[in-house]
Amino acid sequence: TMRLKHKWTSEKREVNLSAVSEFVLVGLSDAPEIRLLLFVLFLLIYLATIAGNITLLIALSIDSHLHSPMYFFLGNLSLLDLLCPTITMPKMLGTLLLEHKEISFSGCLFQHFSLIAVVGTEIFLLAVMAYDRYVAVCHPLRYLSIMSTKLCAQLALGTWATGLLNSLLHTSLVFTLSFCGPNKIQQYYCDLPPVLALSCSSTHSRELVILVVAGVLGSSACMVTVVSYICILLEILARRSSGIWPKAFSTCGCHLAIVCLFYGTTIFTYVRPSFTYSLHWDRVVSMLYGMLTPLLNPIIYSLRNKEVKCALKRVIRRCWMHILGQEFWELVLRHT
Numbered sequence: 317t318m319r320l321k322h323k324w325t326s327e328k329r330e331v332n333l334s335a336v337s338e339f340v341l342v343g344l345s346d347a348p349e350i351r352l353l354l355f356v357l358f359l360l361i362y363l364a365t366i367a368g369n370i371t372l373l374i375a376l377s378i379d380s381h382l383h384s385p386m387y388f389f390l391g392n393l394s395l396l397d398l399l400c401p402t403i404t405m406p407k408m409l410g411t412l413l414l415e416h417k418e419i420s421f422s423g424c425l426f427q428h429f430s431l432i433a434v435v436g437t438e439i440f441l442l443a444v445m446a447y448d449r450y451v452a453v454c455h456p457l458r459y460l461s462i463m464s465t466k467l468c469a470q471l472a473l474g475t476w477a478t479g480l481l482n483s484l485l486h487t488s489l490v491f492t493l494s495f496c497g498p499n500k501i502q503q504y505y506c507d508l509p510p511v512l513a514l515s516c517s518s519t520h521s522r523e524l525v526i527l528v529v530a531g532v533l534g535s536s537a538c539m540v541t542v543v544s545y546i547c548i549l550l551e552i553l554a555r556r557s558s559g560i561w562p563k564a565f566s567t568c569g570c571h572l573a574i575v576c577l578f579y580g581t582t583i584f585t586y587v588r589p590s591f592t593y594s595l596h597w598d599r600v601v602s603m604l605y606g607m608l609t610p611l612l613n614p615i616i617y618s619l620r621n622k623e624v625k626c627a628l629k630r631v632i633r634r635c636w637m638h639i640l641g642q643e644f645w646e647l648v649l650r651h652t
Contacts, residue, residue: 336495338420339514342502343411344599355412361607362405368614369394371628375618378634379627385463386452387624389445390617392472396438397610403430404505404606411504421495424506429487431505435582435605436533437479442575443537444471446544449571453548482533489522490515502595507602508586509593523589530586538579545572570616574609581605 344354376382376391404427411417419427452459490508493515502510508526512519545568552568581604618624 336421336497336499336514338418338499339424339506339511340500341407341411341417341419341504341506342500343408343417343504351412351415355409358405358412358607359409361611362401362409365401365607365611366398369398369610371631372614372618372624373398375624375627375631378631381623382627385448385459385468386445388468389441389448389472392441392475393438393445393613393617396434396441397613399434400431400438400610401607403427403434408504419506421491424501424511425487425491428490428506428508428511429483431606432486432508433479433483435479436482437475439534439537439579439582440475440478441472442578443540443544444475446541446571446575450544450547454551478533482529485529486526489526493517493519493522502593503599503602505602505606507598509588509598513591513593527587527589530583534579534583534587538583541575541579542572545575574612574616578605578609581609 344351372394373391376387376394407419407427448463451462455462486508490511493512494517495514496516498514501507501514512523548568581601584601585598585605618628
C-alpha cells in the first residue's frame with residue numbers, strides 16, 4: 317500500500333510539474349490608448365539606455381587613457397546595464413504593442429535566471445567599485461600595486477560567478493515547485509515573488525532559504541559599499557582642503573544616491589516573504605532598478621567624469637570622420 321501511495325504521489329507530482337506549460341504576463345495596462353503611450357515611452361527609455369551604455373563601452377575599450385581599474389569595472393557595469401533591460405523590456409514592449417502576453421515555461425525560467433544573475437552580479441560589482449574608489453582616495457600611492465590587473469580580473473570574475481551561482485540557486489528553488497493552477501504572473505516579466513505565488517505546493521522552506529541567502533549576500537555587499545563611501549568622505553574631510561569638498565561631495569553623493577536606489581529597490585523586492593507582494597508598488601519598484609538605474613548609471617558615472625567626457629568626444633569625432641571622410645574634415649579645418 318505504501319509503495320502504491322508513493323508511486324501515485326510521484327506520478328501526481330510529475331503531472332503537476334508539467335500541468336502549466338506557459339505563463340501569462342499581466343502587463344502594465346489593458347487600455348489601448350495607454351498601452352500605445354507606454355510603448356513609446358518605454359521604447360525611448362530602452363533605446364536611450366542601449367545607446368548610452370554601448371557608447372560608453374566603445375569609449376572605454378578604444379581610448380587608451382581609460383585602461384585603468386576604475387574604468388575596467390565601469391565597463392563591466394555598462395555591460396550589466398545593457399543586459400538588464402534587454403532581458404525584460406523587449407517582451408514588455410511586445411506585450412504592449414501586440415498583446416502577446418504568453419511566455420513558455422522554459423522561456424520564463426530563462427528570463428528569471430538571466431535577470432537574477434545580472435541583478436545579483438551588479439549588486440556585488442557596485443561593492444567592488446566602491447572598494448576600488450576607497451583604495452584610490454585613501455591609499456593613492458599604493459593604488460596601482462593594490463588594484464593590480466590580476467586582482468581586478470579576480471574581482472570581476474568573482475562578481476559574475478557569485479551572481480550566476482546565486483541565480484542558479486534561486487531559479488532551481490522556484491522552478492522545481494509544482495505549478496498546477498493559475499498561470500497569470502502579476503508582473504510584466506517573470507519575477508520571483510509573483511512566480512512563487514502561483515505555486516500549488518508549499519513554498520515556506522524554499523522562501524526561507526531564498527530570504528537568508530539574498531539577505532546575507534545583499535546586506536554584505538551593501539555594507540561594504542556604504543562603509544567604503546563613509547571612509548572616502550572621512551578622508552576628504554581630514555584633508556582640510558576647502559576647494560575639493562564641493563566636487564567630492566557632489567560626486568560621492570551622486571554615486572551613493574544611485575547605489576542606494578539600486579540596493580534599496582532590489583532588497584525590497586527579493587528580501588521579503590512572497591505574501592507581502594503588492595501588484596502596484598512592486599511594478600513601480602521593479603522599474604526603478606530594471607529601467608531607471610541602467611539609464612542613469614552611464615550619466616552618473618561618466619558624464620560627471622572629465623576623462624570619460626573627453627574620451628566620448630574623441631570617439632564621436634572619430635565616428636564622424638569615418639562617416640564623412642577625412643577630406644571633409646581637412647576642408648573644414650582649412651576654412652576655420
